[in-house]
Amino acid sequence: MMDLKILATTDLHMHILDHDYLADRPSQRFGLSRAATVIAAERASAANSLLLDNGDSLQGGPMGDFLADVGWRGRSGHPAIAAMNTLRYDAATLGNHDFSHGLRYLNNALRDADFPIVSTNLLSRRGLPVHACVMLQRMMRDRRGGAWPLRIGILGFLPPQTVDWEPELRQATRIGDIREHAQAGIAALRTGGADLVIALSHSGIGDLQPVPMMENAATALAALPGIDAVIAGHTHRVFPSDQHPAGPGIDPQRGTLAGKPCVMPGFWGSHLGVIELALQRSSAGKWSVANFRCRAEPVRALPPHQPVIRTAQPAHRATLQHFRRxxxxxxxxxxxxxxxxxxxxxxxxxxxxxxxxxxxxxxxxxxxxxxxxxxxxxxxxxxxxxxxxxxxxxxxxxxxxxxxxxxxxxxxxxxxxxxxxxxxxxxxxxxxxxxxxxxxxxxxxxxxxxxxxxxxxxxxxxxxxxxxxxxxxxxxxxxxxxxxxxxxxxxxxxxxxxxxxxxxxxxxxxxxxxxxxxxxxxxxxxxxxxxxxxxxxxxxxxxxxxxxxxxxxxxxxxxxxxxxxxxxxxxxxxxxxxxxxxxxxxxxxxxxxxxxxxxxxxxx
The missing domain is CATH 3.90.780.10 (5'-Nucleotidase, C-terminal domain)
Structure with a gap:
């Protein structure tokens, strides 16, 4: 048996630091700098882990808008990407708001990423450093300390409606149906030898029954054979949670969609999503999920992570100066x-x-x-x-x-x-x-x-x-x-x-x-x-x-x-x-x- 802990953020919306720019005061409720403290603790307690981001990280807060307006990059590139590099993210996908400042700005931000960006249903990439699917190959430790190679396929999805919400994209970009492109991505990854397939779904938890071009497709996506785990987002909810409604294929207590493990870790870095997988190896040498546990860990009242703070401090100070005019x-x-x-x-x-x-x-x-x-x-x-x-x-x-x-x-x-x-x-x-x-x-x-x-x-x-x-x-x-x-x-x-x-x-x-x-x-x-x-x-x-x-x-x-x-x-x-x-x-x-x-x- 082998254990793998999947850690995930979503909908950060440029809340890198635990600062409420609209109230102009620190906050204990959110921020990647606070989530990073949880990340460090979860990693320390795991033999094997992955850290993933589920999109909408580059826009949505005063800092993000200011940086886009002035074309800020900084010595280490875009502050959100620099913070993710510092935390050693393994992969990320794009959300609809990541396109809000245009393709040129997005390209400039992403080119400094030390981790792969995957967007499976983004059909016209126009030179963006984005992949349709990614295969992560990692050496993992089993419960006895033995080392094994593990191939983890990553797919990423954003709402097809993004081109409607961002009209400037219509001439340059097409975004396809989530499930349709997931099926092609799953086939490609499994053919390439993937032991696991994780879907980064910047899409809400919606109906189990699919309809073409559905916006909130995480449940219908999870129902596809070949998907092992789902990270959901976009709607800013917390899952699993007592506050999330149940429905066909949706179990908010156990944290499953169509029986598959799923987390949606809030927004602005309010929570860290954690999926703990117990993997078993077959006689043919393939790994599969034998058991799992899902949770959304709140970051409230935890101390911020100083390395993340240092990556964003110059942009933070410039943002405060600008918005105090x-x-x-x-x-x-x-x-x-x-x-x-x-x-x-x-x-x-x-x-x-x-x-x-x-x-x-x-x-x-x-x-x-x-x-x-x-x-x-x-x-x-x-x-x-x-x-x-x-x-x-x-x-x-x-x-x-x-x-x-x-x-x-x-x-x-x-x-x-x-x-x-x-x-x-x-x-x-x-x-x-x-x-x-x-x-x-x-x-x-x-x-x-x-x-x-x-x-x-x-x-x-x-x-x-x-x-x-x-x-x-x-x-x-x-x-x-x-x-x-x-x-x-x-x-x-x-x-x-x-x-x-x-x-x-x-x-x-x-x-x-x-x-x-x-x-x-x-x-x-x-x-x-x-x-x-x-x-x-x-x-x-x-x-x-x-x-x-x-x-x-x-x-x-x-x-x-x-x-x-x-x-x-x-x-x-x-x-x-x-x-x-x-x-x-x-x-x-x-x-x-x-x-x-x-x-x-x-x-x-």
């Missing part, structure tokens, strides 16, 4: 603690900036007389990010850090023509974040935990009410649940009812215009009047710099229909305790939840 001033605090209750001045500021930009560009065109609406969603509103994952910018000076807090992603601003019926449908999809509330019942949970906050689009420029006694029309993933459900009522523009055929310009972002996502059924079929040129973050920066002083109102233009005698429970960040006067509800403070959220009872 003052741009303007706000007369009000910009907080997202009550976004799901209709109050978020920071989100309102983003909407105001988007409308300002679109109005200027459309002023001389054929659409200048149409009302301009602006859709935006909160990127930091708790959820899987935890109780610290909220925007909380105090009134006073606004820095680049403040604006990055309001808009995390490098989306580009777009605008489409929509009807009043489209606006109502758009809002119905957002309203599905709320669970159905029974009139007169007490302490019902308000928010569906499976619904990502970044899909809670609110439209500035209209007003409406939500009837929570009605069922949601859509599931968290956008599937139509009840075509007759109507939660959005009293939809108005400038005080007048919105008619189904009324025309508007809706400002949104390039992600919403892709062929995937919960709004694609509306957005992808509408006429585009502004194609994504400027990044939304840059528009926000220019707007604040032009205005110099901003005071966005907190109310977002909507509220719940009254439900006398009914209460719900709403969890938010503990910092919300400083802003409870902004609530438009009678409320009770219950205390803190076990995971650190402030627990409120709201009277509807």
């Amino acid at each position: 003052r741009i303007g001033r706000s007369d009000v605090a910009l907080t997202s603690f009550f976004t799901m209750l209709g109050h978020d001045p920071g989100l309102r500021l983003v909407s105001m900036a988007q409308r300002w930009h679109a109005r200027r560009l459309l002023a001389a065109g054929p659409w200048r007389d149409l009302p301009i609406l602006s859709a935006a969603a909160p990127f930091r509103a708790g959820g899987r990010g935890g109780p610290d994952h909220y925007t909380d910018v105090p009134a006073g000076p606004l820095t680049l850090r403040s604006l990055a807090d309001l808009y995390l992603f490098p989306n580009r601003l777009c605008a489409i023509l929509v009807s009043g019926a489209d606006v109502a449908c758009w809002l119905e999809r957002s309203a599905s974040i709320f669970l159905r509330i029974a009139p007169g019942a007490q302490d019902q949970p308000l928010i569906d935990p499976e619904f990502p906050g970044y899909n809670f689009d609110l439209i500035d420029g209209v007003g409406w009410q939500l009837d929570l006694s009605q069922p949601p029309r859509h599931a968290a993933d956008g599937r139509l649940l009840d075509p007759d459900a109507r939660r959005v009522t009293n939809l108005r523009h400038r005080g007048r009812p919105v008619t189904p055929d009324q025309r508007f310009v809706l400002v949104t972002n390039s992600y919403r215009l892709s062929d995937s996502g919960v709004f694609s059924a509306i957005a992808a079929r509408r006429r585009v009047v502004l194609q994504g040129g400027a990044r939304t973050r840059d528009v926000l920066r220019r707007y604040v710099a032009t205005q110099r002083m901003v005071a966005p109102p907190g109310p977002l233009g909507w509220n719940f229909l009254s439900m006398p005698g009914t209460t719900v429970r709403y969890a938010t960040g503990p910092g919300a305790a400083r802003h409870l006067e902004l609530l438009g509800f009678r409320y009770d403070q219950i205390g803190q939840t076990p995971d650190g959220f402030l627990d409120l009872r709201l009277y509807l």
Whole structure:
């Protein structure tokens, strides 16, 4: 018998250090520098180990965006790659966000890697140092101390929708179906003598039954013969975990997909995925999995790893200096603690900036007389990010850090023509974040935990009410649940009812215009009047710099229909305790939840 420990990170999003750049303070909850301490401990307790990364390592945090903007490399190359080299990663794959800064930047970052990069369903590599599959050949020790060669095949996958999310890639890159290319990769590796095949799947844990070009294909991938273990990612969940839902082929207690061992180690370096394999050798000399154990080890409160810190320090200092630059001033605090209750001045500021930009560009065109609406969603509103994952910018000076807090992603601003019926449908999809509330019942949970906050689009420029006694029309993933459900009522523009055929310009972002996502059924079929040129973050920066002083109102233009005698429970960040006067509800403070959220009872 021989033991092999597979260690994995995923969705680091440039959180190399344990520093929260948006709050500008150290964090005990995440960072590759903290995960590295767990890596060292796990390696020390194993005779044989592999360290793998599952993608989305190069973009997603202020440091990554700053480095891309200034073309930073440093003496040891890109800081994320340098940190992985320091930790002696064995292999890695790419995630969709790794393409967000363009192919040239990606190529420059990857060329310094001391480990192979594998991307099996990336079909047009255009000179990128990326392989369709990789065979690692390692000498391993069995339980008696004997040395044996082991051939480990590595496959890597990213969502086929990446070319939709990053439109600049469409002319240069094709990404194929995950399962289709996995089958070809498995055959090639097994023919080449692979004892084990590990799939690095930058793809979420979805349905067991495959559909062509599915985004979250980790479960269907695991079901393929020839796959021995899966590293999942992309959706920022933790697996195995008591909090992960079970389903066909999904065992969140044992940590299996289709019976195969799997881990998904959170995001930002919050966890280290560990798969412990017990291997047995057949009479023919082939190794196979006899038993396994899966776990996701949290990094919270562990000391950071100094060698990793040293690789990133120069870029870290430059990032802090850049994001501390003052741009303007706000007369009000910009907080997202009550976004799901209709109050978020920071989100309102983003909407105001988007409308300002679109109005200027459309002023001389054929659409200048149409009302301009602006859709935006909160990127930091708790959820899987935890109780610290909220925007909380105090009134006073606004820095680049403040604006990055309001808009995390490098989306580009777009605008489409929509009807009043489209606006109502758009809002119905957002309203599905709320669970159905029974009139007169007490302490019902308000928010569906499976619904990502970044899909809670609110439209500035209209007003409406939500009837929570009605069922949601859509599931968290956008599937139509009840075509007759109507939660959005009293939809108005400038005080007048919105008619189904009324025309508007809706400002949104390039992600919403892709062929995937919960709004694609509306957005992808509408006429585009502004194609994504400027990044939304840059528009926000220019707007604040032009205005110099901003005071966005907190109310977002909507509220719940009254439900006398009914209460719900709403969890938010503990910092919300400083802003409870902004609530438009009678409320009770219950205390803190076990995971650190402030627990409120709201009277509807």
